[in-house]
Amino acid sequence: MRHLTTDVLRGFLKDTEPPCISLYQPTHRANPDALQDPIRYKNLVRDAERSLREKYPGREARPLLEPFQALADDYHFWAHQLDGLAVLGSAGTFEVFQLPRPVKELAVVADSFHLKPLLRVVQSADRYQVLCLDRHKATLYEGNRDVLDEVDVGAMPATITAALGEQLTDPQRRIAYNAEPAVFHGQGGRAVETEKDTDRFFRVIDREVLDRFSRPSGLPLVLAALSEYHADFRRLSRNPFLQPDGVTKDPGSLTPEQLRAEVWRVVEPTYLARLAQLTEDHRTAAARGLAASDLNDVAQAAVASRIGILLIEADREIPGRFDPATGEVRPDRLADPEVDDLIDDLAETVLRTGGEVVVVPARRMPTDTGLAATFRH
Numbered sequence: 001m002r003h004l005t006t007d008v009l010r011g012f013l014k015d016t017e018p019p020c021i022s023l024y025q026p027t028h029r030a031n032p033d034a035l036q037d038p039i040r041y042k043n044l045v046r047d048a049e050r051s052l053r054e055k056y057p058g059r060e061a062r063p064l065l066e067p068f069q070a071l072a073d074d075y076h077f078w079a080h081q082l083d084g085l086a087v088l089g090s091a092g093t094f095e096v097f098q099l100p101r102p103v104k105e106l107a108v109v110a111d112s113f114h115l116k117p118l119l120r121v122v123q124s125a126d127r128y129q130v131l132c133l134d135r136h137k138a139t140l141y142e143g144n145r146d147v148l149d150e151v152d153v154g155a156m157p158a159t160i161t162a163a164l165g166e167q168l169t170d171p172q173r174r175i176a177y178n179a180e181p182a183v184f185h186g187q188g189g190r191a192v193e194t195e196k197d198t199d200r201f202f203r204v205i206d207r208e209v210l211d212r213f214s215r216p217s218g219l220p221l222v223l224a225a226l227s228e229y230h231a232d233f234r235r236l237s238r239n240p241f242l243q244p245d246g247v248t249k250d251p252g253s254l255t256p257e258q259l260r261a262e263v264w265r266v267v268e269p270t271y272l273a274r275l276a277q278l279t280e281d282h283r284t285a286a287a288r289g290l291a292a293s294d295l296n297d298v299a300q301a302a303v304a305s306r307i308g309i310l311l312i313e314a315d316r317e318i319p320g321r322f323d324p325a326t327g328e329v330r331p332d333r334l335a336d337p338e339v340d341d342l343i344d345d346l347a348e349t350v351l352r353t354g355g356e357v358v359v360v361p362a363r364r365m366p367t368d369t370g371l372a373a374t375f376r377h
Contacts, residue, residue, distance in 0.1 A: 001152055004099075006122055006216075012115055017091045018090070019052060019059060020090045021089045022106070022114035023041070024085065026083065026084055026102040027083060028083075048108075051107065052109050055109055084100070086117065097118070100142070101144075101147075116344040116348065120344075126144045128143060128220045129214065129241075130247075131223050131224065133205065137158060137159050140209065148263065158205075163205065199236060206236060210239045210241075218241070222263050225248070225251065230248060243270065249262065282374050290374065291373060292373045293366075295369065297373075299329045302327065306376055309358065310350045310372070314359050318341060343371065355376075360372075
């Protein structure tokens, strides 16, 4: 399962061979509510099948639907859910994303993927990653102010044995496999080799986390480890996203909720400082005529690829119709199935043109329109 990042989202914004199937639903972490999740998912697949046969009557439906149907019967998958689910598929493409926030239940079959529910998940300003570390193992988490979940690191070597392989010294190999206490005699010798192994392991973890997760996501990284590991890892790290402060406790001794609370105390000042800087940058740009907050002005700037950063208000919707070719916007009723949320339409357009979108709480927005665009210089 691929990790959801802005770059991954941009990949889905590119031209894709239609039809494209997009399924969304809220999910649950525990029973009894979780027992209904696969049933609701099967209903969505049936809805997508009906829509597929109606909109694309000449297209063979079975190859497109097979991966969706196989997921419905994956017991292990449904036993480990978060708060939301997105499943996207087309010819040659099938992606599943477990989400840390609920999404509305929805099945869309169209010429392109329906990505708006993912925009606000990926672009929320309160997101961060956490690296829990000791000499033998690394675990990565991603969270926000409310939740913290372990990240599936895929092929990343997350243990010292996987990272060093044959380069690992014999005493360390026994410790890693058997969890036996380390006893060293004399000076230097095995203790020195253990320190070298630790340095090499930390270098591997630093490089892998940077390349696979920090750089693609751009999220701040918080280190959670005993104090002695902080000093060693920071001495070796080349990760510019690593925060100067961290959690100096054994993460294994903390519950997930305790860990989230400890990390948020570290992240919150950086989060607030970033929002303050974005607000100040917008106001400075507005004074120079290089910003906009009016809906029509933002729409025109978006289609002209002028927007560098677009701040959008969390939980705000502006129902209407948007023409991505001309930038024309027409307010309308969201109850109409052909009417979408203009804020999300504009956010998608900005992402398509290489701009950045940041979801901001209402009380932190520099405008009262739900939008604050800063133009490229």
